[in-house]
Amino acid sequence: MSKKHRKHEEHEEHVDESWLIPYADLLTLLLALFIVLYSMNSVDVKKFEEMSHAFNIVLSSGSGVLSETSVIRQGDDDGKKSDVIGNKKNQSDKTKDSANEQDAEDKAREELIKQEQAELEDLKKKVDDYIEKNGLTSDLETKLNFSQLMITISDSALFAPAQANVKPESKELAIAIGKLLQLYPNYEVVVSGHTDDKPISTVFFKSNWDLSSMRAIRFMDILLENKQLKPERFSAMGFGEYRPVGDNKTVEGRAKNRRVEVSIIHTYADPKLTQKLSVTE
Numbered sequence: 714m715s716k717k718h719r720k721h722e723e724h725e726e727h728v729d730e731s732w733l734i735p736y737a738d739l740l741t742l743l744l745a746l747f748i749v750l751y752s753m754n755s756v757d758v759k760k761f762e763e764m765s766h767a768f769n770i771v772l773s774s775g776s777g778v779l780s781e782t783s784v785i786r787q788g789d790d791d792g793k794k795s796d797v798i799g800n801k802k803n804q805s806d807k808t809k810d811s812a813n814e815q816d817a818e819d820k821a822r823e824e825l826i827k828q829e830q831a832e833l834e835d836l837k838k839k840v841d842d843y844i845e846k847n848g849l850t851s852d853l854e855t856k857l858n859f860s861q862l863m864i865t866i867s868d869s870a871l872f873a874p875a876q877a878n879v880k881p882e883s884k885e886l887a888i889a890i891g892k893l894l895q896l897y898p899n900y901e902v903v904v905s906g907h908t909d910d911k912p913i914s915t916v917f918f919k920s921n922w923d924l925s926s927m928r929a930i931r932f933m934d935i936l937l938e939n940k941q942l943k944p945e946r947f948s949a950m951g952f953g954e955y956r957p958v959g960d961n962k963t964v965e966g967r968a969k970n971r972r973v974e975v976s977i978i979h980t981y982a983d984p985k986l987t988q989k990l991s992v993t994e
Contacts, residue, residue, distance in 0.1 A: 825981045832897055833862040833977060839893050840864055849886070861976045864890065868908075868928070868971035875913060877927035879935055887935035890975060895941040901978040902947050904933040909967035910954040926951025932973050 837855050844853045852870035856863045871883045879887060894902060906925035918924040929949040937944055959966030 822981060826979075829979055829981055830859075833857055833979070836893060836897055836977065837862055839896075840890070843889055843893070853886075859979065861978045864975040864977075866932075866973045866975070867968070868973065869968070871932065871973060872928060875915060875918070875924070877918070877924060877931050879931055884935055887932055888938070891936040891939040891942060894936070894977070895939055897977070898941065898943055898946075900946065900980065902936075903974075903976045903978065904929045904936070904947070904949045905956075905974045905976070906932075906949075906951045907956055907958075907970055907972050907974070908954050909970040910957070910961045911967070921953035922951055924951075925953050928973060932975075936975075 834857060837857050840853075840855050844850055844855075849870065852867045854865050856865070866886070870886065871879050873880060894900075906927070906929035908921040908925050910921075913921055913924055918927070926949070929951055933947055933949045936942065937947060954961070954970065957966070957970045958972075959969030961967050961970060
């Protein structure tokens with residue numbers, strides 16, 4: 714009897730797996746629900762309500778998670794598309810406006826460049842006329858390019874050898890140039906001094922740097938005696954022998970290197986437009 718009783722107890726202690734059936738059904742329904750929700754980017758409202766009702770009946774509750782779910786309506790999607798199209802159009806309009814403004818600025822800048830070029834060409838002509846009238850063709854020359862009008866003056870026309878003070882008879886030249894610059898007061902003017910490579914060492918100048926710098930300053934002083942000029946637009950620099958334009962091995966080359974340059978600088982110079990401008994070399 715005891716053996717039969719033990720066998721009967723072992724037979725009654727098997728695991729009950731009947732709960733797996735409703736669990737599997739529930740997983741199937743949830744999977745179907747997520748598939749439907751995933752595919753629902755844009756859906757007809759009436760069909761969605763019918764589907765919601767069908768799910769509620771299957772779940773036997775009369776109401777379910779789908780009964781209160783918000784729906785993305787076709788009209789809403791169309792509204793978003795309209796907004797996107799509108800935003801693109803606005804962006805396109807802004808881009809066009811920006812391009813038009815840039816074109817207007819470029820045209821205005823080009824006009825200013827042409828105006829400046831015409832003014833500097835006129836100034837060059839006036840200086841050339843003064844040079845020819847006073848027989849200074851061997852001592853002065855002018856050159857105009859897209860960046861500046863440069864007036865080059867030989868040192869012999871202004872200074873005694875190894876001296877920085879402008880000769881009394883040469884002050885008239887500086888005064889005349891100042892009067893011409895007075896007609897165009899809004900340009901930046903740079904006065905630069907240059908020497909040859911012959912070393913200098915005196916009580917007043919220990920190097921060509923000193924001599925070239927002081928010559929530029931002394932010449933600028935005479936220019937600024939004209940009170941119609943704006944001192945804040947003037948500057949003076951000395952380059953010593955380090956910006957030669959001639960061969961320092963020859964007498965003629967060294968004479969070319971000893972010079973003072975007066976540069977009237979373009980305010981709106983733009984290399985991209987130089988092909989459009991009439992440049993006088």
